[in-house]
């Protein structure tokens with residue numbers, strides 16, 4: 329275990345597949361359900377599940393404060409924000425600027441990030457239930473780093489952890505998931521393009537000199553026609569079964 333200072337805060341390395349993604353609008357393919365409810369970005373989910381398992385092995389229950397305290401959609405963050413902040417001026421309270429207006433925190437309410445500004449909107453933050461209980465807090469201090477988490481605001485938000493390791497989860501997480509994570513999206517193999525195959529076959533036989541780009545235009549048509557004339561077929565550029573056979577096309 330690598331015990332960290334209580335004010336352990338490190339910058340977030342963002343997973344590659346979150347770059348350019350609008351906070352609060354993650355596609356389902358990026359999210360994974362968490363046992364007990366709620367979702368996290370898949371890399372954060374792996375790290376969280378690994379950390380929960382370690383806590384369990386150590387005899388400690390680790391769970392989110394609620395299913396809404398993992399990934400939050402833009403709409404849910406907006407709804408929570410409007411429950412806590414109002415436009416009517418309240419003296420001596422903290423404020424947030426949102427949609428060009430000043431919003432006032434209702435008395436007795438906990439602060440909340442403006443919609444789209446929270447790491448919960450990226451699925452990489454999770455709030456830990458009863459995080460400030462000494463036993464749990466000491467366990468977190470001893471373990472968060474091993475699982476790629478760090479705090480964001482201390483000491484006022486001991487519950488709020490964010491996954492900071494991007495595409496490179498720490499060894500304890502890799503061991504838990506049984507290997508380096510596979511990317512969500514794999515490159516789609518380019519489907520065979522019959523037009524390109526036609527152009528290549530004509531080129532191989534010396535009838536076509538243009539680019540192999542799949543764009544059938546006058547040059548390809550002329551090549552087909554020349555090929556057909558040379559083989560005693562119709563004087564046109566229709567690619568029928570006989571032409572395919574002669575060119576070894578499927």
Ligand SMILES: [Zn+2]
Nearest residue numbers: 453454455488
């Ligand atoms: Zn939080």
